Amino acid sequence: MKIGILGLGKMGEALVMGIRHSAETISWKLTATTRSKESAKKGGIALGIPVHSDNARLTTESDVIILCVKPSQTESVLREISPLLTKKKLLISVAASITTEEMEEWITHRCPVIRSMPNTPAIIREGMTVLSSGSDATDAHLKLAEKIFRLVGQTAIIEEKLMDGATGLSGCGPAYGYLIIEALSEAGVKVGLPRDKSILLAAQTLLGAAKMVIERGVHPAALKDEVTTPAGCTIDGLMALEEGRLRVTLIKAVLAATAKSEKLRAER
Ligand SMILES: NC(=O)c1ccc[n+]([C@@H]2O[C@H](COP(=O)([O-])OP(=O)(O)OC[C@H]3O[C@@H](n4cnc5c(N)ncnc54)[C@H](OP(=O)(O)O)[C@@H]3O)[C@@H](O)[C@H]2O)c1
Numbered sequence: 001m002k003i004g005i006l007g008l009g010k011m012g013e014a015l016v017m018g019i020r021h022s023a024e025t026i027s028w029k030l031t032a033t034t035r036s037k038e039s040a041k042k043g044g045i046a047l048g049i050p051v052h053s054d055n056a057r058l059t060t061e062s063d064v065i066i067l068c069v070k071p072s073q074t075e076s077v078l079r080e081i082s083p084l085l086t087k088k089k090l091l092i093s094v095a096a097s098i099t100t101e102e103m104e105e106w107i108t109h110r111c112p113v114i115r116s117m118p119n120t121p122a123i124i125r126e127g128m129t130v131l132s133s134g135s136d137a138t139d140a141h142l143k144l145a146e147k148i149f150r151l152v153g154q155t156a157i158i159e160e161k162l163m164d165g166a167t168g169l170s171g172c173g174p175a176y177g178y179l180i181i182e183a184l185s186e187a188g189v190k191v192g193l194p195r196d197k198s199i200l201l202a203a204q205t206l207l208g209a210a211k212m213v214i215e216r217g218v219h220p221a222a223l224k225d226e227v228t229t230p231a232g233c234t235i236d237g238l239m240a241l242e243e244g245r246l247r248v249t250l251i252k253a254v255l256a257a258t259a260k261s262e263k264l265r266a267e268r
Helices: 010-020 037-047 055-061 071-084 100-106 120-124 139-152 160-171 173-190 195-216 220-227 234-243 246-267
Strands: 002-006 029-033 064-067 090-093 113-117 127-133 153-157
Touching: 002 010, 002 055, 010 029, 010 037, 010 120, 010 139, 029 037, 029 055, 055 071, 064 071, 064 139, 071 100, 090 139, 100 113, 113 139, 113 160, 120 127, 120 139, 127 139, 127 160, 139 153, 160 173, 160 246, 173 195, 195 220, 234 246
Parallel strands: 002 029, 002 064, 064 090, 090 113, 127 153
Antiparallel strands: 113 127
């Protein structure tokens, strides 16, 4: 299978690294494009794949085209490659806020379309990507998109109307996680731990908690109860978090980011 990454920026690079690391995809051929010849040269050297600036050639030569340009660049790029798309190809976009309906209009339904929303931990293959299919995409197309994005983390298929919510949760979520790790490490410093050890304690603790939820498949509330010994230390810590309204604050953070994502789409 030939995969073309159209727009080898941060997200495009993350995908290339994930795909390259998988033995399963050893026969997949990767090519990418950038806008400038300079970026193409740099990207090609850094990633060891052919990178050029000819989107028409990339489209013609690829079975799957993963569009990784900025949302504002999406329409012009899609109109440019539209005549070269066919029903036998698959177009996957990672552009925030661009709907499958808009993409189908720009490419005049020449090819099936899937919309995705990955997040930055895809760089270390611990990303979370949500996917929605356009009107011409089949289950087989969706399965292929899942296969590709599973190389950089976990995937979930959602209804497209929930994309703004997913943006507010998993798209923006790494930043919430970093803030929580930073705050916990400040606490570590306050109780006398050296800063480097404090950051490690905080980050590894959240990583372990997240893995417990995913790998054991147990509800987080049940896992929290497991840690909370009657009259122990944890319940005092939890009480302080409830007093500080951590839960409702996190819920509000996701709602605010979701509302902003909706607003940005409406303003385009
Ligand atoms: N970064 C994230 O956290 C994240 C998360 C989820 C989704 N996304 C989505 O991912 C997309 C890319 O984001 P990014 O952060 O990777 O952006 P980025 O680092 O700025 O990369 C954009 C890339 O597109 C290339 N490009 C621009 N116009 C082009 C054209 N006409 N033909 C070929 N290549 C072109 C640029 O090439 P030059 O270098 O030559 O300009 C650059 O390599 C966005 O739509 C964003 O919504 C990003």
